[in-house]
């Protein structure tokens with residue numbers, strides 16, 4: 359049975375970590391090959407900035423240009439790519455609170471068509487935290503940060519230990535980040 363993504367009543371406010379980038383700063387790419395944020399030809403190439411929030415929660419705003427090679431229905435963005443974009447934005451905003459986290463559950467509502475050639479502005483917010491669980495929500499707007507809402511999302515991210523990657527990631531990709539073969543072997547023994 360699907361578990362609710364609703365914020366529990368006893369969730370705590372999730373503020374940015376003291377070492378996280380400040381409001382207005384552009385977020386660096388996660389990795390040079392990230393499908394969501396890296397400057398690679400087939401990627402979503404999201405550009406993201408830390409945004410302000412009245413309640414003090416962590417918020418990120420991202421821009422995504424909709425390209426002809428991203429179509430599903432003729433002339434419209436493929437739905438799965440909106441979900442991918444939300445995964446990137448929501449993953450980026452939880453990383454302002456605590457790291458590393460992974461997506462456990464992500465729901466997307468598709469509210470309006472998204473024409474190729476236009477721009478999506480996405481906003482992700484950490485609505486609260488309870489232990490390892492981070493409850494996040496997002497909205498996607500057309501053409502402008504305050505433009506019409508074309509999609510919304512809710513997700514649950516879980517904080518994990520670095521062992522999650524040391525045990526599961528492809529070894530050559532870990533080694534490219536500077537992890538030694540000995541560290542990888544030790545985590546998997």
Ligand SMILES: CCCCC/C=C\C/C=C\C/C=C\C/C=C\CCCC(=O)SCCNC(=O)CCNC(=O)[C@H](O)C(C)(C)COP(=O)(O)OP(=O)(O)OC[C@H]1O[C@@H](n2cnc3c(N)ncnc32)[C@H](O)[C@@H]1OP(=O)(O)O
Pocket residue numbers: 361362388394445446449450453457458459460461462463491514516518520523524532535537
């Ligand atoms: C030195 C090495 C360096 C290498 C690493 C370098 C960098 C990497 C760092 C950061 C990456 C940075 C940025 C990435 C940014 C964006 C990318 C987007 C994010 C992703 O692209 S990420 C990929 C997709 N993602 C996955 O690949 C996850 C696969 N999955 C799992 O790996 C496990 O599934 C896991 C870990 C999620 C949980 O496993 P687990 O064993 O830790 O926890 P467990 O199952 O016990 O659940 C604990 C409590 O969460 C509840 N719960 C669990 N799952 C739930 C669900 N689906 N719905 C509702 N509730 C759920 C349970 O019900 C329980 O609740 P309760 O405690 O109340 O009983």
